[in-house]
Amino acid sequence: MAGLSPALLAGHIPALPPAAAGIVTIEPGRPCLLSRIDPDADGGLDKDEAKAALSVERARIQGLQERLYGEGKRSLLVVFQAIDTGGKDGTIRSVLEGVNPQGCRVWSFKVPSTEELDHDFLWRYHKRTPGRGMIGVFNRSHYEDVLVVRVKDLVPEEVWRARYGLINDFERLLTASGTTVLKFFLHISKDEQKERLESRIADPEKHWKFDPADLVERRSWDAYQAAFDDALTRCSTPYAPWHVVPANRKWFRNLIVARTIADTLEAMNPQFPAAAEGIAGLTVPD
Ligand code: ADP
Numbered sequence: 001m002a003g004l005s006p007a008l009l010a011g012h013i014p015a016l017p018p019a020a021a022g023i024v025t026i027e028p029g030r031p032c033l034l035s036r037i038d039p040d041a042d043g044g045l046d047k048d049e050a051k052a053a054l055s056v057e058r059a060r061i062q063g064l065q066e067r068l069y070g071e072g073k074r075s076l077l078v079v080f081q082a083i084d085t086g087g088k089d090g091t092i093r094s095v096l097e098g099v100n101p102q103g104c105r106v107w108s109f110k111v112p113s114t115e116e117l118d119h120d121f122l123w124r125y126h127k128r129t130p131g132r133g134m135i136g137v138f139n140r141s142h143y144e145d146v147l148v149v150r151v152k153d154l155v156p157e158e159v160w161r162a163r164y165g166l167i168n169d170f171e172r173l174l175t176a177s178g179t180t181v182l183k184f185f186l187h188i189s190k191d192e193q194k195e196r197l198e199s200r201i202a203d204p205e206k207h208w209k210f211d212p213a214d215l216v217e218r219r220s221w222d223a224y225q226a227a228f229d230d231a232l233t234r235c236s237t238p239y240a241p242w243h244v245v246p247a248n249r250k251w252f253r254n255l256i257v258a259r260t261i262a263d264t265l266e267a268m269n270p271q272f273p274a275a276a277e278g279i280a281g282l283t284v285p286d
Helices: 047-069 090-095 142-148 157-176 190-202 204-209 213-218 221-234 250-268
Strands: 075-082 103-108 135-139 179-188 243-246
Touching: 047 090, 047 243, 075 090, 075 142, 075 250, 090 135, 090 179, 090 250, 103 250, 142 157, 142 221, 157 179, 157 221, 179 250, 190 204, 190 213, 243 250
Parallel strands: 075 135, 075 179, 103 135, 179 243
Antiparallel strands: none
């Protein structure tokens, strides 16, 4: 791992729990083939069961987030990537419902500004990584720089090819500095994308969500799937593996993402700081 000091390499890396049942974790060193992963999987649950289970997971996240915030020593970065209409916004809204906004920040990354393009490609992401005690959520992320940038040929191949290793180093740096990195790819089928685009066109209330450019991007479906396969293969590491979430069924997607976040926070085991001595029994003067 070029570029990182021995001190960082020796840094503490927390053990990550396995992702919730239904999620496919890409084993480091093994190829990811999205075409072999069923986006329709629902774990044999029905919608009502999944919704009830989701409330339990949300309550776990809320309690654990309070501890993470109180402890103020470590942080969690949750990365969401997906094809257009894949459900990043909906998942974030659902899973973080009820979380104390003070301890959580969501960042969406759009086409880079001129200032951002004047810096190294990780600059704008690094600035937004969560500080101690915080949960940070990336709605799109540094992976765009090996996805859209590759599919649309925005930089020469040798430039985007070098980025996989740089991304691994970046995530290793974050992890060694106390940030647990959790990465979800929301996996939908091409038919499901068609239905979601059609429903945006049919419903005037959803027109604001419809971008005609999505129809153009859809023509590059296969190129995007290949770019995702490569990114998930090259950047699934023991310290920050990629999790593929079957996402055609929104209620199943929300449940298993929430459960994985809750399990990860639980494994981090955040602790409230020890109270100052002698608080119990104090009286508050009138
Ligand atoms: P979203 O689809 O996430 O809701 P938008 O419709 O505004 O938000 O799309 C954001 C756009 O920004 C996407 O087309 C995405 O490909 C593009 N984008 C994000 N990061 C980069 C990047 N690093 N380089 C080029 N384009 C990017």
